[in-house]
Amino acid sequence: MQLFKKVAAAGAAMIAMTALSTVGASPANAATYGGQCGAGYHQVNWEPIPHKGAVYLTYNKSTGKNCVVTVRHKRGKPVPMDAELKVYGTSKSIVDSGKFKNYAGPVYVNARGKCVTWGGRIDGGKAFVHKSNCR
Template sequence: MIATRSVLTAAALAALSLGATTALAAPASAAPNTTPQKLCGTAYKTVNSQPVGAVGTLYLTYNATNGKNCVVTIRSNPGTVLDMSAWLYLNGTDQGADDFGRYTSYAGPVQVYGKGRCVDWGGSIDNVYVQVYGSNCGSLKEHVVTYTR
């Protein structure tokens, strides 16, 4: 009986230890099937997007109700932690937001009020960077720069 109790106690301690380790583990930043609308909000419609090399996509969304733009960078295949970013500014100003960090699947969302304004936006995954200037300005043509470091 004492041997059985010792085995059960050891098993219970092992289960508690495993549970504590699992509870303290860092959560993933998103499910593999995330979308810009899941991150920015369902009222945000995708108005522009750019590939980030072959590793993901950068999305610009807009909410007509509140006049805000939102940018997210989403990896095609979430996995190990990588340097990622998403940024958004009103064209020609320092009004905006950015998110730079190490993530498993997405960076952002970042938002700025931009009703009736041109926006500059971009992002990166690992060493692939995308920058879009003068975007969504009606008749003006946007300028897209993609580069690898």
């Protein structure tokens, strides 16, 4: 019984340490998706841009459209940013590119039943997904 208690305690400690290290791995001021794509869009994936922000992929089930937005950690002076989205296997990307204070995008593509590739940049930092997302 004593051995069981020690093993259980050690297991609980490992779980707690794993949870703390996972929580500590994300920046305290991490960018979050704030509904920039509009009503009915739900986040389906995201990629961090280390020390700068993140890129979010969303989907609207009723319209069959995907949307991408690139969001900074902190609003500030305008910096080069972009958000990019395309139907997988096509050559035409939809891109919003320029100098922005808070976010680039949203950009939209009809993709019901198709795969998309997506990504974004903030001031030279890259976050492009090399896999595709399919709906």
